[in-house]
Amino acid sequence: MSVTSISRWHEDALVPLEYCDMIDTSMVAADSWFVSDGRALAIGLHRERFLENAPEAESFWDASIAAIPSQGDWFPRVEKHANGRLLFRLRTAPERQRAAVLATWTGPDPRTRPSVKGPDLDAMLRIRTAVQPLGASEAVILSEDGFVVEGAYSGLLWWRGDILCGPPADLARVNSVTSRSALTLAAALGLDTHEEAVTPEELDGTELWALSALHGIRIATAWVDGPELAEQPGRLATWRARLDALRREI
Template sequence: MTTIDTTFRWLGGALHPLDDCDLAESTLAVADSWLVTEGRARALEAHRERFGQAVARLGGTISPDELELFWAQGLALIPREGEWFPRAELLERATGRELRFRVRPAPALQTAVSLWTAPNDPRRTPAVKGPDIPALSRLRQNAQKAGATEAVILGENGTIVDGATTALLWWRSGTLIAPTSDLTRVASVTARTIRMLAGALGTPGSEERARPSDLDGAELWAVNALHGIRPATSWIDGPQLAAPDAARLSAWRRRLEALRRPLPS
């Protein structure tokens, strides 16, 4: 079984291995990725919908039926053993738009995160996952240079909007809180899943516009499709965060894990 990153391009109604000699410039227009563990994935349909909707909003010649076929062929390429982090992509090239599917080994999974406040917001298409990935990757690298593992993006008046590669949720007095929905950001599949579960379980939830200082004493989670839930253990130049509630964290991780389903055969 291969353990390298393999890229396939969509051509003539099928996915083909990408020629290593293909050096033509391209720009990432849309992307979506998710974790596959032993052939099982969480909220796969939500990832498919998010990718499909973003592609459709751009217009062009890619029909819903073609996109469905691309998605199905891509899923068939993912190994059913081990941990993988595949990514569906739409690229802008000089010759037009092109769909690609990358089969990537998952990086080492993390169980906690430390935060750093980004000095600016580098996003140019904040509601679409894809075009800003290079800039957000550089932002996360700057966080690492500062001794953290993730950057927090602030909006107007210093309001917490998002993480560079994560969505942010926090707990206060038993209530699960998210940034208000009018703060433009990528619609996180993992955050939505957690909030829907909370609603089904009767867990109080709300939204608020919060500055970093407002989270002093709160338990903060950074969540995404790769790592699931990671509690923030520290925030450089930020608030003093509460230690995670171990029992609550464990229960929510189990709930998320229980949502994994086998990939289509």
């Protein structure tokens, strides 16, 4: 992924990336989203999530949005750091993936603020990297009781027949914008949604999705040393198209 320095400034809030090494890298909050030719999914929810932990950053957010080119594929990120610095990273989007292979993270839970996106991004990268030698592209975090919580960089949803399911709200995790969008769309289509606490073994035979702002919906094709997963032909393509159709001009 390449990173481009920004050229638009707003009250000195946007920091050129060549100075990134000079600032406090401990993040209080962060958010990122995929933009294609000026269109993004649920940008208002990304804004809401970021400003919840950086309430003073409204003008910074607006300036960041204005700095995104109207052409091309981008994966920008906004950050609030512990020293108060606000940083915008204009990043070209990497290739988007249709599928993911999962593996359970078996070490201690590395998250320090599970419900906030940003403080634990480096820890999430470490655990995702740790499972890659197993052939996995995403690590799954379990609760102390062994229930599925989330992926390192994704929300997790699964199908029980025509019911779209996800982890209970009381399992602390980042509030995935893409997962919320899929569940809201399911309800709008008249489908049932359900929360359930499940162990990996209890997902045997289900169609399991890993959802993120960059990739949208990915089908989990395998779970290393875990449950056997299924895929209903055509469902993933239909839902990826449905979410893409919800993208709006930012």
